[in-house]
Amino acid sequence: MQRLAIEFICVFGMPPVEFIELAARLDCPRIGLAPAPVVSLPGWYYEWDLRTDTTLRREVKSALKGNGVTITLGEGFLIMPHILPERLANDMDILAELGATQINAVCLEADFSANVDRFGRFAEMAGERELSVTVEFMPGMTIGNLAMAEALVREVGRSNAGILVDAMHLFRSGGTAEDLAAIDPAHIGYAQLCDVPLSPVIAEYADEARFERMAPGDGQLPLADFIRALPKHVPLGLELPQRSLFEQGVGAADRLQPALNKARALLSEAG
Numbered sequence: 001m002q003r004l005a006i007e008f009i010c011v012f013g014m015p016p017v018e019f020i021e022l023a024a025r026l027d028c029p030r031i032g033l034a035p036a037p038v039v040s041l042p043g044w045y046y047e048w049d050l051r052t053d054t055t056l057r058r059e060v061k062s063a064l065k066g067n068g069v070t071i072t073l074g075e076g077f078l079i080m081p082h083i084l085p086e087r088l089a090n091d092m093d094i095l096a097e098l099g100a101t102q103i104n105a106v107c108l109e110a111d112f113s114a115n116v117d118r119f120g121r122f123a124e125m126a127g128e129r130e131l132s133v134t135v136e137f138m139p140g141m142t143i144g145n146l147a148m149a150e151a152l153v154r155e156v157g158r159s160n161a162g163i164l165v166d167a168m169h170l171f172r173s174g175g176t177a178e179d180l181a182a183i184d185p186a187h188i189g190y191a192q193l194c195d196v197p198l199s200p201v202i203a204e205y206a207d208e209a210r211f212e213r214m215a216p217g218d219g220q221l222p223l224a225d226f227i228r229a230l231p232k233h234v235p236l237g238l239e240l241p242q243r244s245l246f247e248q249g250v251g252a253a254d255r256l257q258p259a260l261n262k263a264r265a266l267l268s269e270a271g
Contacts, residue, residue: 002030003234003235003236003267004028004030004236004237004238004260004263004264004267005028005030005031005032005072005073005235005236005237005238006022006023006026006028006030006031006032006237006238006256006260007031007032007073007075007192007237007238007239007240008031008032008033008034008038008039008075009038009039009210009239009241010238010239010240010241010242010252010255010256011252012037012039012040012041012044012045012241012243012246013037013039013040013041013044013045014045014252015045015046015048016033016048016050016056016060016063017056017059017060017063019031019033020060020063020064020067020069021063021067022252022253022256023067023069024067024068024069025253026253026256026257026260028238028260029067029068029069029070030069030070030071030072030235030237031069031070031071031072032071032072032073032074032075032237033071033073033074033075033095033098033100034074034075034076035049035050035051035076035091035094035095036048036049036050036051036076038075038076039210039211039241041243041246050094050098051090051091051094057094057097057098060098061097061098061099064098064099070099071095071098071099071100071101072100072101072102072190072235072237073100073102073103073104073134073164073190073235073237074091074092074095074100074102074103074104074131075103075104076091077091077103077104077105077106077122078105078106078108079105079106079107079108079109079115079118079119079122080108080109081108081109081110081114084121085118085121085122085125086121086125088122088125089125092125092126092129092131093129095131096129096130096131100131101130101131101132102131102132102133102134102189102190102235103126103131103132103133103134104133104134104135104136104164104190105119105122105133105134105135105136106135106136106138106141107119107135107141107142107143107152108141108142109142110142111142112142112143112148112151112152115142115143115152116152116155116156119133119135119152119156119161120155120156120157120158120161123156123158123160123161124158126160127158127160131160132160132161132162132189133160133161133162133189134161134162134163134164134189134190135149135152135153135161135162135163135164136149136163136164136166136169137149137163137164137169137173138166138169138173138205138209139169139172139173139205140205144173145173145174145175146163146165146170146173146175146179146180146183147179149163150163150183150184150187153187154187161189162186162187162188162189162190163183163187163188163189163190164189164190164191164192165180165188165190165191165192165230166191166192166194166239167191167192167193167194167195167221167223167226168192168194168196168209168213168221168239169209170226171198171221171222171226172196172198172200172205177222177225177226177228177229178229180226180229180230181228181229185231188230188231188234189234190234190235190237191226191230191234191235191236191237192236192237192238192239193216193223193226193227193236193237193238193239193263193266194213194214194215194216194219194221194238194239194240195213195214195215195216195217195218195219195220195221195223196208196213196214196219196220196221197219197220198219198220198221210241211241211242211243212241212242212243212244213239213240213241213242214240214242215240215258215259215262215263216259216262216263216266217262217265217266218262223266223270224266224269224270227266227267227270228270228271236263236267238256238259238260238263240255240256240259242255
């Protein structure tokens, strides 16, 4: 059960100290975090940024220690055209300072070779900070499925580089649990858990991924098989943004507690 974490986009930009305290109350002392909100709902929480607010950074460090919470995944890193990975160094430093051991990137270069070059440099820089890295594949992107992500990691060839496997992205890109089980276990660095229908119900894939996912068991994904196919040491982040419930006034704890209960039951079922 200690594999479970709560991902940052579940709370739509909640200030980090409040998020840390929430995770502790939910008895899930592992979280994902970015230097600033990645997915937010304007007008709800105040704007904050760990890059510029050194006082907030100190408060976050204190809250992590005081609540026994750790950062399993640092987020918000984009490998983008015309932007050198060196631009990401400060964000790496912030997350390393806060105790993160792994950071995740999404590759937005238009061709595979450019992603290899940029992600390889990203992994090298992270290694200098004793950080592991993962690449997250998503349908519709250059690194759009599990096979492309594994090819990228193989080309990069760094021991601190692996793949983040999101259940929604795996199955919606046509992947299977059998495909996942066939991957070199050393290449799987992190996994994210949610449920969705097998066929899209929201026109824009990105909108569904960022704002409307389901608790485990409420959709159609073969999640027990997904978990069995993962190496057992891999952290499992609950990535469950539910904007519709948020807009109905359902608080973060009341949204996440049932989902955590279902995730824990699923982990027991999957063995």
